[in-house]
Amino acid sequence: MKKILVVMLALSIACAFVFAQAAPETQTVVIKWGSVHTPESLTTQLMNKVIAEVNEKTQGRVKIEGYPSSALGGSRDLVEGVQNGLIDMCTEGPAQFASVGIPVADIAEAPYIWKSREHMSRAMNGEFGSWLNKTFLENNVRILGTFYYGVRQLTTTDKPVNNVNDVKGMKIRVPQSAMYMAMIEAWGAKATPMNLGELYLALSTHVADAQENPLATFNAQKFYEIQKYVVLTQHIICPNCIFINEKVWQKISPADQKIIQEVIANTITWHDTENVKLEEQLKKDLVAKGVTIITPDVESFSKVTGPYVAAKFESKWGKGTWEMVQGL
Template sequence: MIDRRKFLAAGVGVGVTALTAGCKPTTAATASQQVLRAADVHVDGYPTVEAVRWIGRYLSERTDGRLNTMVYHSGQLGRETVTVDLVRFNALALARVYLATMNDSVPATRILSLPFLIDSTPHLRRTLDGELGKSLLGSFERRDLVGLAFYDSGSRSIYNTKRPIHTPDDLRGLKLRVPVSEIFVRLIHALGANATPLPYGEVFSALQTHLIDGAENNIKSFHSSRQFEAAHYWSESQHTFTPDVLLMSRTAYERLAPKDRELIREAASASVPYARGLWDSSENKAREAIVAGGVKVNAVDRESMRAATAGITREYLREPELARLYEYVRATA
């Protein structure tokens, strides 16, 4: 595993040139392989990790090995908020992060974190493949980031160590981990539980030490993080379908030759169906695995949860831009 302290120190000490080796203008002097280094908190083999590797193969095949990617998975470079900053300041070329991580710094992204807005995975994909997806990817520019692609992150449901959850009443008194996002904190509070914002990598130990009683996430992450070994109740609330996003350093992007910029965008776009295929198969396998591991799965009264969280949506829709995006998303349902 990479020594994270040395990695970060090198970023400061050498002006990050070595860490974004694939981010210089393409000239005869830099015609050797250029590596775009990427970060992901998920484990090796996770669909998003494999999607970024696929981008590397795509680039390598089309540049005779001159461009490629290297993925630091399993949170080797820190939590998502840290890796976003590494990308913003060009200490890293790429980062795959959960979109809710960007809700506070890029307000337009809040639309896809609103509870019970997206009905299904096909609905999400139609939304992201249309004009709204393009618009949201462009919104990262104000943060010195280039939005390259959205990847599936599944529907998020509630899991805990105590009991099955059927209605909001069953959540009262429970402490649930949420991403560091205002919307998710308010969502869990509206459902009657106590929200505890924690980085993804700290959830398993927090469950083991009873710092929290449960969390909410997609079923693939619930399985791959092995949190199912500590929390044996999975309740299918499917309260959001918030996706992941692949971000690139704007500085790194602009230092590339125009043809290489086009190629990276092309590769990122082409990686989306590949990632979706991996996601669909891995999601099914994860469900089978947690059931085999003793997790009790139950349906949820989603209408009671939708009613409990409706006030959150109404308040955010006071913002004209979010109201406009809301109408677009519902029109694609």
């Protein structure tokens, strides 16, 4: 009897060991998501909503951590980091990747290429977006979603602008993107590239005379404290994308990938609706804060910008690509 008990005990221990070996441990995929935007911005609200819902729905299998306000670095740091795997995920304009090995990326933010917000969304979520994502995947980056960031407008510290001639010689801050710098060249102004986090001080000290961003960014960064004029140049109907390092993406199970994609798609729908409302409200709010809003001669900007930029970048975008995108 004693021998039987010993044998049974040994068998039970062996079985327990086998099952312990066979049962895979559920490992949490931790993802760090970086952004240059302030905590109160609508872009960060989008980030926070995605994080909360993904973390809940994946039940601990995926844990996304948000780092707004350039906590992981400026725009260049973020896109380089996502490409080389030092940063898992970021929210940025696609044009930022043009300077780190994806030259066609900046066509998505080319000045006056989009006719409307609907045109941009249709193209970025259609065949053009699929083609762009394929190009990014060849560089170890995946586009998880595209949202409407806003219409970029010119804002100036102390000089009113009514047409393109009024900006000649002006120092205008732009992102660190060759395409943005080319746009400023076309206007006859001086491009001053720098990270968003450095811009408030640069405007305060007149290192830059002007900047260009959507109204939501102008408001969130409190540029109205130091700038007098918003000039509705409407030069770029601007997409922003949620990017993830492809190797990080492949660590996530297909089921959880589907959850993430669905959450992002639904949250983008919410964001874009809110952003359109916000833009209209912001015009009223900024006037109340003492900002003068100017409706300039937009054609004076567009007629010198589109042809100049299209010709300058045709060799890297491909002949006819500009016309193809405008026709979508």
